[in-house]
Amino acid sequence: MATTAEAKREGELKMLKTARYFFDVAAQKLKLEESLVELLRYPKRKLIVHFPVRMDDGRTISFEGYRVQCHPVLGPGKGGIRYHPDTTLEEVEALAVLMNWKCAVAGLPFSGAKGGVRCNPKEMSVGEIERLTRRYAAEISVIIGPDVDIPAPDVYTSSREMAWIVDTISMHKSGEFVPGLVTGKPILLGGSVGRETATARGGFFCTLEALAHLKTKLEGATVAIQGYGNAGWYYAHFVHETGAKVIAVSDSRGGIYNSKGLDPKAVLDFKKETGTVVGFKGADKITNEELLELKCDILAPSALEDQLHEGNAPKVKAKVICELANGPTTQEADAILHERGIFVIPDILANAGGVTVSYFEWVQDRSRYFWDAERVDERLKLFMTEAFKRVLAMHLKQKVDMRTAAFMTAVARVAEAARARGLYA
């Protein structure tokens, strides 16, 4: 039997393989010239850093961190930084590649990037996390910057870490304040209102578009959500507010189910109190696996990679899948879901709301003029709706599934820009 670490590593490689597979399919369908296939298939830069951090008990421990950047064809690199004990270079590379196509699908002037540090923040003190963040920021400072590569939060990082990064790099620049260096910052330090809800809100707009295309409505629809972090909870809130019935949610410890519908806010309060949704009154306990196979109208995988695979894809009963997580569906599962007529809103479209509001934050930082929530939400709706329409048009015209259509939309955009730029040799 594979160990957890081995299985996780296989998963990361699988995600990278899936991302490359869909790029290859898109490139082939677009008849992309060989030189561009070679250029765009791999990232431009992969940085590995080893750095020491002083721990509270006086020991000094070395950590390994990464930052991967795709070719900056459309603009500077953009993508989060994750802290996780299993983070590897391959995982960060796969996520950077997904960011590249995500930014292009959303019509943003960015290319993809991603960073990570292999560490377990759950077992570290705030002081240790701060020292790790500042040292990691200093190590990757050689390749990041407001016009080069702009990090953001990802798994187990938040506005707190972004504030430390801005402070560290600003200190390296003789105190010059550089808010455009990272997004997802606290509002007072140049963050944007609406960034926290953006991923879920973007997925919500995509869901509305998908349902309109399928000539059905969200009101009265049943929804199952895997994961109750930022994306999962706000998505539950938005669909519930619109009249859908959230029948199941879960977190890493398991899930809960009630065919009559759950109250998302009450579930959130319960999770805040106890650390998990499991045990919520008036709901049955189910496993994460069972949640994915529930009879429902909309399924939103909002947690981890590789959740829908060839083993469970034939048993999925949802009519629409909204991928709020990065890489939740394997290549094999994707083919099965498509064949079974399930409408998939692929991750690079469904969860692009987060990076879209990151773009708005970056724009606001550069002009030092900040928008109100209404303006952010209204523009997010515009960007997401247009992105959805572009992908849907490709899906209908080329008669390909939605994921291939999203990749084709993204690759065509990046290729056109690369051709216009020409080759510096």
Ligand code: GLU
């Ligand atoms: N980490 C988020 C993502 O995977 C957001 C990245 C960003 O805002 O730059 O899309």
